[in-house]
Amino acid sequence: MDDISTDDVVSAFQRLNTGKACGIDRLPAEFITKAFSPATQYAGLEVFHFAPVLASMFSTILRTKNMPMQWKAKCIHHVHKRGSIREVTNYRPIGVSTTITAIRGGISYFIVIHYYS
Numbered sequence: 001m002d003d004i005s006t007d008d009v010v011s012a013f014q015r016l017n018t019g020k021a022c023g024i025d026r027l028p029a030e031f032i033t034k035a036f037s038p039a040t041q042y043a044g045l046e047v048f049h050f051a052p053v054l055a056s057m058f059s060t061i062l063r064t065k066n067m068p069m070q071w072k073a074k075c076i077h078h079v080h081k082r083g084s085i086r087e088v089t090n091y092r093p094i095g096v097s098t099t100i101t102a103i104r105g106g107i108s109y110f111i112v113i114h115y116y117s
Helices: 006-015 029-035 051-064 099-116
Strands: 040-042 045-047 075-080 091-096
Touching: 006 051, 006 099, 029 099, 051 099
Parallel strands: none
Antiparallel strands: 040 045, 075 091
16 A cells, blocks of 8 residues: 655645544634644745644555554544433434544545545
């Protein structure tokens, strides 16, 4: 399996869903997309300073199959589906992870889709 490229990471940033709840890292997706947006223009090309670092980290995780324990943690929220708010069965659990984990998950999804297509 190929390493994750900087382009893969940049593409994942651009697909990141903003306007949703913060992860357990309390970093809103908007912050991540702004922090990882093109820092400079060089010879007409956008230069992303943090994308190569994350590409290297994600590639190492993929190669070693060892993800940092903090990235595996999720905060479980109970969201009301329908009916009485007093009935426990009317709630569904939602697991909220870190924003970086969401980016890595998006990259993994596209790797799997590309592999099987």
